[in-house]
Amino acid sequence: MPTAAIETSRQYTPNEESALIAAVQDALTTAFKVPPFTTVIRLIVHQAHRFVGPPDKSDRYTLVSIDCFIGRSLKTKRALYQAMLQNLGRCGIPADHIKVLLREAPRENWAIRGGQPASSVALEYDVDI
DSSP states (O other): OOEEEEEEEEOHHHHHHHHHHHHHHHHHHHHOOOOOOOOOHHHHHHHHOOOOOOOTTTTOOEEEEEOOOOOOOOHHHHHHHHHHHHHHHTTOGGGGEEEEEEEOOOGOOOOTTEEEEEESSSOOOOOOO
């Protein structure tokens, strides 16, 4: 049930925006082994004066924030980070222009499927990988 927000100040074409979203979704579904229908991914393009990244980075600087259930191993997280760098790299974003923030929350902190705590719902995938 991971959700992700891609934030940047660069203006992309609609096709490029779709490619960014697909890159993040592919990294999530591959590394976390979740079905694509469980992900929610948003692209937020800020006006340049409203998104200040490191001074030595270009407008390709990209922040990817991911919220997910607690349970993935460090090995799985590393696989996610590498997939994210590779996939976004194919979109023209240099590896040193990408920051990934992974926030984990217990399943009881997520309301899904009509307001049920996720801890009370049988999932289609394993979180402890």
